[in-house]
Amino acid sequence: xxxxxxxxxxxxxxxxxxxxxxxxxxxxxxxxxxxxxxxxxxxxxxxxxxxxxxxxxxxxxxxxxxxxxxxxxxxxxxxxxxxxxxxxxxxxxxxxxxxxxxxxxxxxxxxxxxxxxxxxxxxxxxxxxxxxxxxxxxxxxxxxxxxxxxxxxxxxxxxxxxxxxxxxxxxxxxxxxxxxxxxxxxxxxxxxxxxxxxxxxxxxxxxxxxxxxxxxxxxxxxxxxxxxxxxxxxxxxxxxxxxxxxxxxxxxxxxxxxxxxxxxxxxxxxxxxxxxxxxxxxxxxxxxxxxxxxxxxxxxxxxxxxxxxxxxxxxxxxxxxxxxxxxxxxxxxxxxxxxxxxxxxxxxxxxxxxxxxxxxxxxxxxxxxxxxxxxxxxxxxxxxxxxxxxxxxxxxxxxxxxxxxxxxxxxxxxxxxxxxxxxxxxxxxxxxxxxxxxxxxxxxxxxxxxxxxxxxxxxxxxxxxxxxxxxxxxxxxxxxxxxxxxxxxxxxxxxxxxxxxxxxxxxxxxxxxxxxxxxxxxxxxxxxxxxxxxxxxxxxxxxxxxxxxxxxxxxxxxxxxxxxxxxxxxxxxxxxxxxxxxxxxxxxxxxxxxxxxxxxxxxxxxxxxxxxxxxxxxxxxxxxxxxxxxxxxxxxxxxxxxxxxxxxxxxxxxxxxxxxxxxxxxxxxxxxxxxxxxxxxxxxxxxxxxxxxxxxxxxxxxxxxxxxxxxxxxxxxxxxxxxxxxxxxxxxxxxxxxxxxxxxxxxxxxxxxxxxxxxxxxxxxxxxxxxxxxxxxxxxxxxxxxxxxxxxxxxxxxxxxxxxxxxxxxxxxxxxxxxxxxxxxxxxxxxxxxxxxxxxxxxxxxxxxxxxxxxxx
Amino acid sequence: xxxxxxxxxxxxxxxxxxxxxxxxxxxxxxxxxxxxxxxxxxxxxxxxxxxxxxxxxxxxxxxxxxxxxxxxxxxxxxxxxxxxxxxxxxxxxxxxxxxxxxxxxxx
Numbered sequence: 001x002x003x004x005x006x007x008x009x010x011x012x013x014x015x016x017x018x019x020x021x022x023x024x025x026x027x028x029x030x031x032x033x034x035x036x037x038x039x040x041x042x043x044x045x046x047x048x049x050x051x052x053x054x055x056x057x058x059x060x061x062x063x064x065x066x067x068x069x070x071x072x073x074x075x076x077x078x079x080x081x082x083x084x085x086x087x088x089x090x091x092x093x094x095x096x097x098x099x100x101x102x103x104x105x106x107x108x109x110x111x112x113x114x115x116x117x118x119x120x121x122x123x124x125x126x127x128x129x130x131x132x133x134x135x136x137x138x139x140x141x142x143x144x145x146x147x148x149x150x151x152x153x154x155x156x157x158x159x160x161x162x163x164x165x166x167x168x169x170x171x172x173x174x175x176x177x178x179x180x181x182x183x184x185x186x187x188x189x190x191x192x193x194x195x196x197x198x199x200x201x202x203x204x205x206x207x208x209x210x211x212x213x214x215x216x217x218x219x220x221x222x223x224x225x226x227x228x229x230x231x232x233x234x235x236x237x238x239x240x241x242x243x244x245x246x247x248x249x250x251x252x253x254x255x256x257x258x259x260x261x262x263x264x265x266x267x268x269x270x271x272x273x274x275x276x277x278x279x280x281x282x283x284x285x286x287x288x289x290x291x292x293x294x295x296x297x298x299x300x301x302x303x304x305x306x307x308x309x310x311x312x313x314x315x316x317x318x319x320x321x322x323x324x325x326x327x328x329x330x331x332x333x334x335x336x337x338x339x340x341x342x343x344x345x346x347x348x349x350x351x352x353x354x355x356x357x358x359x360x361x362x363x364x365x366x367x368x369x370x371x372x373x374x375x376x377x378x379x380x381x382x383x384x385x386x387x388x389x390x391x392x393x394x395x396x397x398x399x400x401x402x403x404x405x406x407x408x409x410x411x412x413x414x415x416x417x418x419x420x421x422x423x424x425x426x427x428x429x430x431x432x433x434x435x436x437x438x439x440x441x442x443x444x445x446x447x448x449x450x451x452x453x454x455x456x457x458x459x460x461x462x463x464x465x466x467x468x469x470x471x472x473x474x475x476x477x478x479x480x481x482x483x484x485x486x487x488x489x490x491x492x493x494x495x496x497x498x499x500x501x502x503x504x505x506x507x508x509x510x511x512x513x514x515x516x517x518x519x520x521x522x523x524x525x526x527x528x529x530x531x532x533x534x535x536x537x538x539x540x541x542x543x544x545x546x547x548x549x550x551x552x553x554x555x556x557x558x559x560x561x562x563x564x565x566x567x568x569x570x571x572x573x574x575x576x577x578x579x580x581x582x583x584x585x586x587x588x589x590x591x592x593x594x595x596x597x598x599x600x601x602x603x604x605x606x607x608x609x610x611x612x613x614x615x616x617x618x619x620x621x622x623x624x625x626x627x628x629x630x631x632x633x634x635x636x637x638x639x640x641x642x643x644x645x646x647x648x649x650x651x652x653x654x655x656x657x658x659x660x661x662x663x664x665x666x667x668x669x670x671x672x673x674x675x676x677x678x679x680x681x682x683x684x685x686x687x688x689x690x691x692x693x694x695x696x697x698x699x700x701x702x703x704x705x706x707x708x709x710x711x712x713x714x715x716x717x718x719x720x721x722x723x724x725x726x727x728x729x730x731x732x733x734x735x736x737x738x739x740x741x742x743x744x745x746x747x748x749x750x751x752x753x754x755x756x757x758x759x760x761x762x763x764x765x766x767x768x769x770x771x772x773x774x775x776x777x778x779x780x781x782x783x784x785x786x787x788x789x790x791x792x793x794x795x796x797x798x799x800x801x802x803x804x805x806x807x808x809x810x811x812x813x814x815x816x817x818x819x820x821x822x823x824x825x826x827x828x829x830x831x832x833x834x835x836x837x838x839x840x841x842x843x844x845x846x847x848x849x850x851x852x853x854x855x856x857x
Numbered sequence: 858x859x860x861x862x863x864x865x866x867x868x869x870x871x872x873x874x875x876x877x878x879x880x881x882x883x884x885x886x887x888x889x890x891x892x893x894x895x896x897x898x899x900x901x902x903x904x905x906x907x908x909x910x911x912x913x914x915x916x917x918x919x920x921x922x923x924x925x926x927x928x929x930x931x932x933x934x935x936x937x938x939x940x941x942x943x944x945x946x947x948x949x950x951x952x953x954x955x956x957x958x959x960x961x962x963x964x
Contacts (some may be wrong), residue, residue: 008926025928025929029930033882033925
């Protein structure tokens, strides 16, 4: 009998015990006894077969019955859940608001991350489009490039039947003059097959329009920019590619808005033959010229053959370009391009990890807060339902059934929150976030079926994380202790206090971090840029520079005029130089000798270049330039700088200045002075108060020189506007998060304080009737929340000090660091709001009439 | 009071005869032997449950035994109401059979 082989088949026995719910399991015993009888009579093998057969035969009926009961229980749970939600309106709405805000934010975060990582999934041919990559060996380092020789694609398409078509793409920048305004217009030059290989639905026109060299295809945004809501097809645009003649193009088609995860996209499309034939940028058979090349192959299994064929063209490249280091070609599937982090000149770029991480952290924070609220509030609310729980258990409800009941209630609430959260995201959060980030996101469940999975997953995770612990804990109560009124709640109290502390630590952290971000952004405005940015006007004059200069010199408001090839805050050049035996990369500015003086760069030693004297070989450098050599500014004078064949000497040292925004660290800088240096910018120092008049006079002159176009200029104090705008967007994200975290934590605090006050109303009644003052009672009931808040502040402070420093350093190269002000502000805000929250309970205690609360005993 | 069905009647009789061994398996065995075809356990449980619900049977649990995988037996006993019902069924049956003595002879 003890032999384990002489037992019924274990799996089937388990199935039977699951199918037959009987408290004493007598039928199971019957079956086992009968099994042994049969085994004795007809052998173990037969008995086991018999046992299995019995169980399988009863399966359909029993399953049907079980399902029926499960559904009727579910129905009663749902009804009960609904009634409970209505009964605990305060708790339910706290949970609902918290969860839906968190879910809304999580959805935005997901959409952003999805659209930046899973790119180009909407193309019908997506699986058979690959990017051709060029592998080079540079200085014994293998490097990958997303651009390949221009003739390679067409050659492969011609001699490899597996390549259905090759689409080349290259970029150019131009300007469009339209109705008296000038617009920047980036243009993609592509093979006409582009619109067949990639799926870009057209709102107007037809894809074949690209075959015509005089036809331009616009994106939805570009068409809206020029023509608004009017039909664009057939209209004409005057496009001037930089350094080229103006050309009139006819609009041939307009694309629908792009998918939110489009990595390969365009603003305007021209036939690539324009780049070769019309503009003559490169010859069609120029193996030295690289362009982006996509191959549409019959299937990805033919890639080895295709690449072998491509590699046979490596010699052509070497013939065209001396010192060429191309080793071979390889291919990457379209959707994998963003993950190729080592790829240079990638057509899509890699995902922006910093915002992705920040958004994920924010979403996780808020979801955690909302779930903690739920755990805390449902634990406190359980004290009202003790009798119900006891009753259910006495009537035979199993622990798992109770757990199931609470989980169903929780899931219902989470489902409501999911609906509200999705609406919130679609209506408010996504538009706001799109405006800040420039990303076009859309909560379109039909275009992105993956969203169903995300919503379902969110529901499951939130329902389990928030509901599992309360359900298991509450269901473990013993009926006897409940009905005796002895249910101990001590352990839970410590637990929920810990949770509340964690919430407030999170609230403090987000508040302090975002306030720090805001104050450091303020500091940027006041920060010394290292030069005089006031009263300086820079005009992108290029071809008109000569004539504009002669006009500007006559204007009464202009104090001085300089010309520059690169301009501080706008552009710079970089090359390698040899100083004191060390090779360094230096940022270089080429300008007329008076440029440094006009820009107000501060001399530490030496002198500004003097106009009229040949100082071409004497340069100004900044402090960072001489720092590695441990020279004082005075020592640095006359030291040699070797660049290729020219030797420069240091003629002066200037203080460090911000030639680029505060994201970027200041690098070694060298200013070369030449009389005529292929200048792009006309830089004017203005007399105070003459800015408007000067600009007006110059604009009048400009429109005489280049009719129909606008003069492009910038006041020097506006050059970092874009940086400040971007920064403002980030600030808004942080402030929003901080407010949400504070809101959620305080709702949690409110819920807990309310439950706490309710459960202690009798005590309050007795104390009041014995003569305790309101102050005493209020302090007694609420002091533990104040203690928790203090603990949270103590925990959060050192954490924040580290976090703020790390965050600011990762975003900005220059920031004011950790300052006490944001900490003080955060403490004051959090404590004030928390105090306000608690005071609602003080009011309840104040108005309670002892007679009311004590009467029912 | 309603009459017993055949299976109820047989089960009650088996319970009476088996005395303190009256639980599902012996009852099934006895019925199978006497009637000559295999009764399933389910066809025993159903009348047993119905009779217990109507108060014709009550039951006690024995201690768990190893050959039952450590589970209890449920031993059934006739209640007074059960005995009464059985007797009445017998009376009605006899009355119904009265006068059909030659049936067995095929007359």
